[in-house]
Amino acid sequence: MSYRPPLTRTWWLKNNAFKAYMLRELTALPLLFFLLCLAIGLYSLGQGEQHWQHWQTVMHNPLVLLINAVAFAASLFHAWTFFQLFPRVMPIRLGGTTVPAAALVAGQWAGVVSVFALVAWLFWG
Amino acid sequence: MQQHDFDILVVGGGGAGLRASIAAAEHASDLKIGLVSKVYPMRSHTVAAEGGAAAVTLEKDSFQAHIEDTVMGSDWLAEQQVVDYFVRHAHAELVQMEHWGCPWSRKEDGSIQVRRFGGMKVERTWFAADKTGFHMLHTLYQTSLKYSQIERLDEFFVLDLVVIDDAIAGVIAIQIATGELHLIRAKSVILATGGAGRVFRFNTNGGIVTGDGMAMAYRHGVALRDMEFVQYHPTGLPGSGILITEASRGEGGIMINKDGYRYLQDYGLGPETPLGKPENKYMELGPRDKLSQAFWQEQQAGRTGRYGESDVVYLDLRHLGEKYLQERLPFICELAKAYVNVDPAREPIPVRPAVHYTMGGIMTDAQCETSIKGLYAAGECASVGLHGANRLGSNSLTELLVFGRLAGEQAAANAQTQDFASLSTMQEQLNQQQQQLAELSARDTGESWVEIKKELLITMEEGCGIYRTEAGMQKTLNTIRALQQRYKNVQVSDKSKVYNTELFMCLELGFGLDIAEATCLGALERRESRGAHQRLDEGCTSRNDEEFLRHSLVYYQGQEDARLEWQEVDTSILPPAVRAYGDAAKGAKS
């Protein structure tokens, strides 16, 4: 006699928490595009100069640039959500007390900044 | 109709019922145990107990000291051999809870922490922050899942006991989800149905605390004992009645009136103890009846403040500091914020007394058995004789363990020697119940149960409050009897079978009316003041051991008015003496 309310395809539009979740999961799509580009780039590099030049031209296409810019923003957003969740999933205890979540989040961002700095130094330093 | 057979049937899934079920399961693994409850076990009102559970723990403490505190707290109306048994078994039960995973609060070295509690001369209250009842109930519920021989019937409402030749035969219950009747046969039945605080308007109790089990046993001739002793907890939130634990005072909270004055020193509880240095049995750590009575006096003198519709005094915790409050009293902070919009670290909490606990109940012997063979009772619904005229805080959580276990073991031993009753005899009573329900359901016009309930709550508050008078109680008793007559023609508009919650609220009211009559009759006939029962009429304002060092026993008489008898009290360990707290206790002893 019980009634089971149906779960519609649009369930995730019902509240902001679900929308934020879907947005976080959606970041996978532009990132996938970026990874494809990267994989093709590596492949082209192995195929000789002509292929490489061609890949570079494609990469300068405004649309490709735009999607990759979105992918960059998406990866930062995803990193932000991940860093927020990390202290809850892997709480770290030192000397009997839990390291404050804010410190762990800050530590992760410090890691990101240092990777950026390393890359910048490698290519432009 | 469905029929079930259990060796042991436990009615009520709160602390006492779960503890009894587990004890029965451990007593003999071949016994089939049924656990019937009108709510899922973790909804039971044990969940709302906050402060803690008492047991002699520290080196400086002793069994004798715990006995003295409990007996003095009871104003000498406790059964002293029962208190002795309780005190000796308390510690083992709390350790047993620890072995089942209860997260008792600890000291830095990992040993058990104890806190101060009202009326106790030594710190002996084990606690799990300020959610002790919650943690105990969930620990018991979760532990009960280990035992496959315990079969739960959740959301079954027991309508009546089946008694044949003064022995229990089983119960009749309705499955709330379907409205179907179930005839449950059992060799032993344990009632663990909790108190009856909901017959009062302003109370700390959950909606389910309606005295069902008490009324069922009572209607079958078991005496209700000491029902006139109704505990007012001094610190309920105005409006809702939500409980603010006594542990707030155990941790150092103080009570002040509207002028910021610590008024308790004027009521035999002083002298004033320094702020942040609570002293056992002084001031805020006096017993609950004394504190609630002091509120009433302040109210009469016009020294109470106002919150919404209520006169209030204030519980001041500010000096304890936010960090300590969050560690020791997190739930209190949450409740004060949600229900009166007060942050206890910054403002005093407005509070007033609220009905909290039914000291009396189904009379049992020291082994938890009632006058009906095979019928046991444990926990708040029972009067095993532990609390007398006033219960000490933190004795009842331990009680439901000690006597829940004892009832479970006794019921198991009884079941091993008994046979099931004959079904055909039981069937007759089932038919009767069925007919009564059908009549109730068929009645299209009649009295509104809502109106009867409202009148009952008001009259109980007027006649059986913190202070009572002959005229007030007589008026209330007359009103209750008139309401009982009106209830015979009560009407339920909801005619459905599935989750007919209106029907159950109406049936609960029927139980409540009988409990109210017993309570009021006991109060009227006890022409003295003792513990939680305080009278204002001449000649009744002090304790009168000569006439009333006795338990009241109220017997149901069907259509007639209930009948009262007196029963001797066991004072074999501590002879009656003056009940005094604060510095007055020193004078009393010498």
Place this chain on the structure above:
Amino acid sequence: MKLDITILRYLPEQAAEPFSQTYSVPYDASTSVLDALTYIKEELDPTLSYRWSCRMAICGSCGMMINGKPILGCNVFLRDYAKTGMLIEPLAHFPVERDLIIDMESFLTHLEAVKPYLINKKAQGVQTFEPHVQTPQQMDKYQQFSNCINCGLCYSACPQFGLNPEFIGPAALTLAHRYNLDSRDQGQAERMPMINSEEGAWSCTFVGYCSEVCPKQVDPAAAVNQSKVTSATDLLLSLLGGRS
């Protein structure tokens, strides 16, 4: 002041489908949604059914959806809905029995499945009458996760449970994790098969809404995802033959 409250009702003996009904309820600053339901039941419509008891947010009976959010009815107040209005529905993702009463059986079955009790050889064997030693630091690891009141709000907040009712879900996984983290417990090996299974921790995709709606700040999402770490370690160890 009065507030119009719309309730999604379901009376299985009268109609196969739920329907909406609106009640006008007077309120003041302290009127909770549960108080409003009591008012409706006693003054306007005795057939309205809902579960309740403690009215102080500890018994876990009165979970319901209020304007689409899982909430305990006793813990929210009409004053906060004067502008938005109020729609009350039964908790999402559960079968509805009648009005605001949902079928809790699947929830209880999942709780029982994780062996939510202390498993300890010492406790089962000879009775010692000494408590275990457990320092506040050891308690701190699991204490938060022991505060679950089994209200079921997290299941209504969990789309994975909505899509697959076999998922044992946030509260049950939290309880399993609570015992796994308890220094007195030795039962982790018995609980891991359930946690590792398809219906266990790995069904969670860390939507995280369960923790947002939890009325007791238990943070079930953290517990479930910590369980994934435990589960991964457990699987890795068993692959390496590090565990018997």
